Amino acid sequence: GENVEQHPSTLSVQEGDSAVIKCTYSDSASNYFPWYKQELGKRPQLIIDIRSNVGEKKDQRIAVTLNKTAKHFSLHITETQPEDSAVYFCAASRGTSYGKLTFGQGTILTVHP
Amino acid sequence: DTGVSQDPRHKITKRGQNVTFRCDPISEHNRLYWYRQTLGQGPEFLTYFQNEAQLEKSRLLSDRFSAERPKGSFSTLEIQRTEQGDSAMYLCASSLAWPRTEAFFGQGTRLTVV
Numbered sequence: 001g002e003n004v005e006q007h008p009s010t011l012s013v014q015e016g017d018s019a020v021i022k023c024t025y026s027d028s029a030s031n032y033f034p035w036y037k038q039e040l041g042k043r044p045q046l047i048i049d050i051r052s053n054v055g056e057k058k059d060q061r062i063a064v065t066l067n068k069t070a071k072h073f074s075l076h077i078t079e080t081q082p083e084d085s086a087v088y089f090c091a092a093s094r095g096t097s098y099g100k101l102t103f104g105q106g107t108i109l110t111v112h113p
Numbered sequence: 114d115t116g117v118s119q120d121p122r123h124k125i126t127k128r129g130q131n132v133t134f135r136c137d138p139i140s141e142h143n144r145l146y147w148y149r150q151t152l153g154q155g156p157e158f159l160t161y162f163q164n165e166a167q168l169e170k171s172r173l174l175s176d177r178f179s180a181e182r183p184k185g186s187f188s189t190l191e192i193q194r195t196e197q198g199d200s201a202m203y204l205c206a207s208s209l210a211w212p213r214t215e216a217f218f219g220q221g222t223r224l225t226v227v
Contacts, residue, residue, distance in 0.1 A: 004155075006155075034215055036218075042220065043116075043117075043204070043218040043219060043220045043221065044156065044204070044218045045218070046215045046216075046217075049215055089155045089156070091155070096210070096213065097144065097161065097208075097210075097213075098208055098213050098214065098215050098216060099144055099146045099161065099208040099215075099216035100146065100158055100161055101156070101158060101216065102158065103157070105153075105155055106154065106155050
């Protein structure tokens with residue numbers, strides 16, 4: 001089955017800096033790669049996703065890049081703010097279901113004011 | 114709130130007891146998923162339904178676990194003869210099959226087995 005590895009497990013940055021979280025996946029048939037943000041005690045919420053026919057996608061301060069050949073994808077957050085502090089999960093999916101996901105282990109992002 | 118809702122939010126049970134959780138998906142969503150999340154880990158897929166049909170079950174779903182979605186709307190997840198290792202957050206998510214949408218998660222049911 002699919003295996004998703006996520007690094008780093010913790011990331012601490014100063015407000016205004018950029019943050020990068022990286023994930024690798026094992027199943028070359030995976031075709032959908034979402035990123036979820038989970039604040040303490042709250043539900044995971046999708047912040048950005050990318051499909052395998054696209055190499056990069058941006059949404060304001062957030063971007064995701066995908067390298068299918070190397071089987072890795074990354075989340076980039078620019079101009080970080082304290083409210084970006086949360087746990088971020090990458091995930092991968094194959095086939096027609098965007099909800100059957102294999103998640104990475106998560107990255108605890110702390111943005112210091 | 115028109116999102117995915119789960120009930121109860123918290124459940125404490127004694128080892129060996131049975132527990133049942135409920136998930137109400139977003140109303141037009143025909144796919145429903147159950148995940149388990151332990152502290153410090155990402156959610157792990159357990160099972161999913163399209164309408165009332167259970168299409169896939171993870172190997173994580175032992176025979177003590179059963180899930181149903183009898184009318185293709187809400188779903189229940191039952192754990193029989195609970196064990197301490199069952200303590201976790203149980204998350205439900207829903208999505209549309211077509212056009213395909215991302216999965217929207219509920220806030221989860223936190224189970225503690227004592």
